[in-house]
Amino acid sequence: MLLINCPHCGPREESEFSCGGEAHIARPLAENTLTDAAFADYLFLRDNPKGLFLERWRHAAGCRRWFNMARDTVTHEIIEIYPMGSLPKTKAGKVAHAASWRRETAAEAAAKPAKAKAPRAKKENG
């Protein structure tokens, strides 16, 4: 049973929330030119780590707002809760974000606007 600290409402029981699965999956903009395999990475393939997992949650029976959470899937410990559209700030969260295979996918590369060529662009969708 999780006690989740909603960034807007404070600590509430898990039963008030719904889980939206893996966070930081950006929709590819160039979806028409993407291969089926690359699009499957976005649509179906999911990170499923044993350890720290970055996921989306929604306070469904409260403020109904989405937020991101870094949670350990073995201990269920919640390391960090951070707003949608931003990246984790804790060291463990940053490592988990950078280590995900999704960072290397064509789908994710295609999710960034063409002009954003700068290395490690800070802006992310979701």
Add this chain to the structure above:
Amino acid sequence: MASEQPDRGLRGLPGGKSRYSGFALARNAMNYHQDWQRAWRDAAPKSEYDAVIIGGGGHGLATAYYLAAVHGLTNIAVVEKGWLGGGNTGRNTTIIRSNYLWDESAAIYEHALKLWEGMSQDLNFNVMFSQRGVLTIAHSEHELREMSRRVHAIRLNGIDSEILGPDEIKSFVPIINIDQSIRYPVMGGFLQKRGGTARHDAVAWGYARAADDLGVDIIQNCEVTGLRRTGRRIVGIETTRGFIKTRKVGCVTAGHSSVMAAMADIRLPLASRPLQALVSEPIKPVLDTVIMSNAVHMYISQSDKGEMVLGAGVDKYNSYAQRGSFPVPEHMIAAAVELFPVLSRLRMLRHWGGIVDTCPDASPIISKTDVDGLYFNCGWGTGGFKATPGSGHVFADLIANDRPNKIAAPYSLDRFQTGLLIDEHGAAGVAH
């Protein structure tokens, strides 16, 4: 399709292990049961095998058994990080049925059901397979209509299935409450009489004993830590008990499939979730069938020991912790008590969780991978137990021949690229 019988291969312990029978029981009683043969050897890993199965649950052991019994591959091993059947094989609610909507699902689950029907004889091990029927209840007009569509589709595939009205349900299951004023009223249901239950531990032990009889090494307490590759070819596995050379690896690790896949840089569309179940204290026989309700995520049967066995739906978040959250069983118990008021004063005896590998289309993955010689059998989600023999049978065929047979072919990993999904979410219901 329905008339085809699976190839059962060598049956009844041809390797010479002493057989279980009433006579053997009487003979061993003379020696105070001191001389029973070991059911399987405590094998130490050899340096090389023709094939290695990772995961010593029901599906993995069945795969090894059919590799030996049907395909004649006996220089093989099953490696298991804990003990046999200690994962989801020992944590499910033991329900067996084959009443699925889609043709692909009907083919594989009916294949399994036919193997269940002869399993105790094939393995010379009483798996206590009991065809007590599985009755799925509808709680709304819409659900009942959807159900009758399913029943017709299932019957077209040659699988037994019939619709029952509330009064027929009441006479079939006298303890059920069919009052129309309750929160989830019984509007009707459909029954598969050939469905039922089996003793899950016995399935693991029976397959292990029969596989061992054919020469398969069963290696427990041996965790796989790496999959060694040369280019795009598997050459062996790294384990906590040393390196094992092999050119064929079948991975059947359920909730840990994503972890295994990551060792070979393979991505799977799986989410590992807790699935909870519980048993009550034992009572006298009151329920001689299996009742399922998809709308309230509840399924219930009574074990031979008298415990009421109840299972719930999956928890909402990913986890590897083999435990879930309380609201899930609470919701399920509330529905169970309303449907079966006789349960209201029972105490809970045990409650547990297992980690199931759920797939986006609620159908399994039985597939080759980009790595030559590496095969995956996973994604069974909440409904793997019923498929145990069929899953092992077709996976053994895939490993032996390096190409899927017609039952396994639709379950290939590339369906997530082609879009040929086998969407059993609505059809099978959430509760398997």
